[in-house]
Amino acid sequence: MKLDDTTITGLAHTPSPDEPGARLATHVSRLDLTNFRSYPALRLDVGPQPVLLTGINGVGKTNLLEALSFLAPGRGLRRAALPDIARLHDGTAAASWAVAARIDGRDGSVSLGTGMEANPNGGPARRAVRIDGEPARGQATFAERVSMIWLTPDMDRLFMEGGSARRRFLDRMVYGFDPEHARRIAVYEQAMRGRQKLLRDGSGDGAWLASEEETMATNGIAIAAARREVVLRLDTAIAAEDGLADRPFPRAALALEGEVEDWLAEGPALEAEDRLRDVLAAARSRDADAGRALRGPHRSDLAVRHRDKDMAAALCSTGEQKALLIAIILAHARLLGLARGAAPILLLDEVAAHLDQERRAALAERILSLGAQAWLTGTDRRLFEAFGENAQSFDVSAGAVSPATGDSP
Ligand SMILES: Nc1ncnc2c1ncn2[C@@H]1O[C@H](COP(=O)(O)OP(=O)(O)OP(=O)(O)O)[C@@H](O)[C@H]1O
Ligand SMILES: [Mg+2]
Numbered sequence: 092m093k094l095d096d097t098t099i100t101g102l103a104h105t106p107s108p109d110e111p112g113a114r115l116a117t118h119v120s121r122l123d124l125t126n127f128r129s130y131p132a133l134r135l136d137v138g139p140q141p142v143l144l145t146g147i148n149g150v151g152k153t154n155l156l157e158a159l160s161f162l163a164p165g166r167g168l169r170r171a172a173l174p175d176i177a178r179l180h181d182g183t184a185a186a187s188w189a190v191a192a193r194i195d196g197r198d199g200s201v202s203l204g205t206g207m208e209a210n211p212n213g214g215p216a217r218r219a220v221r222i223d224g225e226p227a228r229g230q231a232t233f234a235e236r237v238s239m240i241w242l243t244p245d246m247d248r249l250f251m252e253g254g255s256a257r258r259r260f261l262d263r264m265v266y267g268f269d270p271e272h273a274r275r276i277a278v279y280e281q282a283m284r285g286r287q288k289l290l291r292d293g294s295g296d297g298a299w300l301a302s303e304e305e306t307m308a309t310n311g312i313a314i315a316a317a318r319r320e321v322v323l324r325l326d327t328a329i330a331a332e333d334g335l336a337d338r339p340f341p342r343a344a345l346a347l348e349g350e351v352e353d354w355l356a357e358g359p360a361l362e363a364e365d366r367l368r369d370v371l372a373a374a375r376s377r378d379a380d381a382g383r384a385l386r387g388p389h390r391s392d393l394a395v396r397h398r399d400k401d402m403a404a405a406l407c408s409t410g411e412q413k414a415l416l417i418a419i420i421l422a423h424a425r426l427l428g429l430a431r432g433a434a435p436i437l438l439l440d441e442v443a444a445h446l447d448q449e450r451r452a453a454l455a456e457r458i459l460s461l462g463a464q465a466w467l468t469g470t471d472r473r474l475f476e477a478f479g480e481n482a483q484s485f486d487v488s489a490g491a492v493s494p495a496t497g498d499s500p
Pocket of ligand 1: 127128129130146147148149150151152153154155175176177178179180470
């Protein structure tokens with residue numbers, strides 16, 4: 092988690108292919124899908140270079156990125172309900188679905204698997220998680236093996252909407268630096284739900300409530316501290332980039348807004364824990380009425396500004412907002428590459444289509460210099476021309492993915 096200052100200063104220059112982040116990027120080498128949306132069965136072998144997926148609308152490009160996104164903690168890039176993902180065929184949904192991937196990187200090779208399996212006790216279907224074939228404790232464990240960041244067309248409104256999507260975006264960036272962050276969030280949210288249930292039932296069990304609040308306080312402060320550290324590192328790194336007016340991607344300014352983060356800025360973490368514990372204990376009746384916890388790090392927000400124009404991201408043009416998001420993701424990938432020796436896997440859904448030719452070329456150049464395995468989708472191969480021979484191209488057609496041939500789209 093701790094990065095030294097040399098790491099940050101190193102961000103101001105363009106990386107050479109010899110840098111650790113460029114050589115050792117963690118990448119998917121094999122992907123197997125079973126009954127995953129439009130794919131009855133798919134095996135895809137790929138190398139560490141960027142993967143370019145071309146195909147007509149509705150053919151299954153985003154489905155493929157969604158499958159990969161299940162290798163990160165959470166509910167995937169569509170946040171879909173598990174049963175909706177099971178392949179529908181002739182009006183019947185498959186009883187289970189699975190995503191399995193082999194991940195290669197500087198720490199060797201690992202197989203990650205997840206999916207929905209039928210519950211033998213007859214209850215709702217469950218999410219299964221396996222690492223090297225062995226059942227694992229939860230998807231949070233995946234964050235120790237691979238880090239992944241995505242951009243989808245849905246995120247075009249990230250700066251305009253409520254804070255929860257921005258928090259998830261930030262948390263995905265934090266997982267890369269601090270894999271425990273995913274587990275802490277799961278524990279915090281479980282305790283928050285447990286506390287709310289006790290408040291709703293009015294059972295009056297003070298000791299039990301206090302125990303849930305204790306879990307919320309310790310994990311909540313650790314969550315806020317990890318977010319704060321990554322936002323600070325990222326903001327410092329971006330500020331150190333050159334501020335030329337003709338940059339293809341604008342520089343962002345990032346800050347965390349939330350009272351818990353303010354406490355951490357004012358004093359030690361232990362004091363902040365005490366404060367959160369006290370705040371929660373004092374807010375029981377109010378939270379019972381509201382039906383949710385009104386204070387805590389689950390209310391914090393990531394504030395983004397266009398640094399060079401000094402303007403809130405929400406006030407920037409659609410294209411500027413997209414460029415800001417790309418800039419943040421690239422800065423994060425670069426920082427992570429330098430800090431952990433491995434750039435994250437990038438899932439970039441329809442990103443190239445929204446960029447002009449110059450920005451498309453700049454994006455390809457940045458991805459290649461990061462050495463990251465980026466997965467990009469598009470409806471036209473020409474969108475990816477700037478990658479030249481340095482990427483692997485595939486055509487996506489209903490339920491199948493095949494190496495691109497010269498005469499495809
Ligand atoms: N559970 C499911 N079972 C079978 N097919 C599904 C399921 N869920 C979605 N699909 C199908 O997957 C297809 C959508 O795939 P996807 O979103 O990956 O397309 P795409 O190639 O990204 O298209 P676009 O270029 O429009 O973004 C649709 O045809 C949809 O009907
Ligand atoms: Mg799509």
